Amino acid sequence: MTTEHPGRVESTPMVVDHPDLRGKVAVITGAGRGMGARFAAALARRGVHVVGADLDLAQMEETAATLTAENADAEGAGQVVATAVDVRDRDAQQRVAELAVERFGRVDLWINNAGIFPEAPAADIPVSQIQATLAINVEGVLYGAQAAASVMAPGAAIVNMASVAAVRVRRGRAAYCSSKAAVAHLTECLAVEYGDLGIRVNAIAPGFVDTEMTRWVQDDPPALAKALDSIPLHRLGSPEEIVGPMLFLLSDSARYVTGHILAVDGGSRHV
Known part of the structure; x- marks a missing residue:
């Protein structure tokens, strides 16, 4: 690991592997960029076929093409397929599930990753913001889970993206915090x-x-210094440090783990 500036740590890809994941089929919402794209990359690299669904189809197609090119010489890498989805639309999520079954025969894993991070003082939260936040961050998770369960077999796994904000207050983020608690x-x-x-x-x-x-x-x-003071490990996490726990929850290593909210926060929920 190398530290570029205080509080920010870049980590190399985790060497953790879960052979049981190879050949499985995953759906990831919000996979065009950010953590969703990281999850898609990690799973495809480990032999999982991925259907990446995003509101921005062009971005999703670009990400899928990039990952396909990166894995061109990787033996056993999974395929990455791009599709569009508005997670607020239950029928659209169902179509994603059906696409995955049509393309790969089944769905074993589903990551409800799509979400938004709005900001506004509690007194000023507009109707449009709270409605959009709950629709995307909460209804989107429910509809994704419903779609996943409709095509999954016993032994399958769903992972939702919550946040430490579900148990900690962030000023100006009442809509977001309440959605993640939900x-x-x-x-x-x-x-x-x-x-x-x-x-x-x-x-x-x-x-x-x-x-x-x-x-x-x-x-x-100043905000970074305050944030680091609230993290016992005194640094920000790297995306790869979210990937490892995600792989664990999707794998057979966690086959007796369900209903668990796994905090990956450097201990900040305790401060």
């Missing part, structure tokens, strides 16, 4: 009900991770 509890509810189908449902709750979503704090030295 995702965390929804995950527990889904785990109970979909357990009857043999489907596991878990969530990852990242803290401050070096992504576009946290660029606002990285570009503000």
Whole structure:
């Protein structure tokens, strides 16, 4: 690892491997960029066929083409297929599930990654913001899980993207925090009900991770210093440090884990 500036740590790709994932089929929403693209890359590199779904189809197609080119010489790499989806549309999510089955024969893994990160003081949150946040961050997870479960067999796994913001208050982020708290509890509810189908449902709750979503704090030295003081490890996480836990939750290593919200936050939820 090399530190480029205080609080930001770049990590090399994790060497962790889960042979049981090879040959499986995954759907990832919001896979055109950011963490969704990282998940797609990690899974395809490990032999998982990926259907990447994003509101921005052009971006999703570009990401799929890039990953396909990167894996051209990799023996056993999975295919990456691009499609469009508006996660607020339940029928659209169902079509993604059906596309995956049509293309690869089944769906084993589903990552509800798509989300937005709005900002506004609580007193000034407009109707449009809270409605969009709940529709994308919460309804999108529910509709994705419904679509996934409709085509999955026992032993399949769903992972939702929650956030440490589900249990910590962020000023100016009331809409976002409340939506992620809903995702965390929804995950527990889904785990109970979909357990009857043999489907596991878990969530990852990242803290401050070096992504576009946290660029606002990285570009503000006082805000960065305050953030680092709230993290026991005193640094931001890297995207690769989210990938490892995601692979664990999707794999057979976690086959008796369901209804769990896995915090990957450097310990910040405790401060």
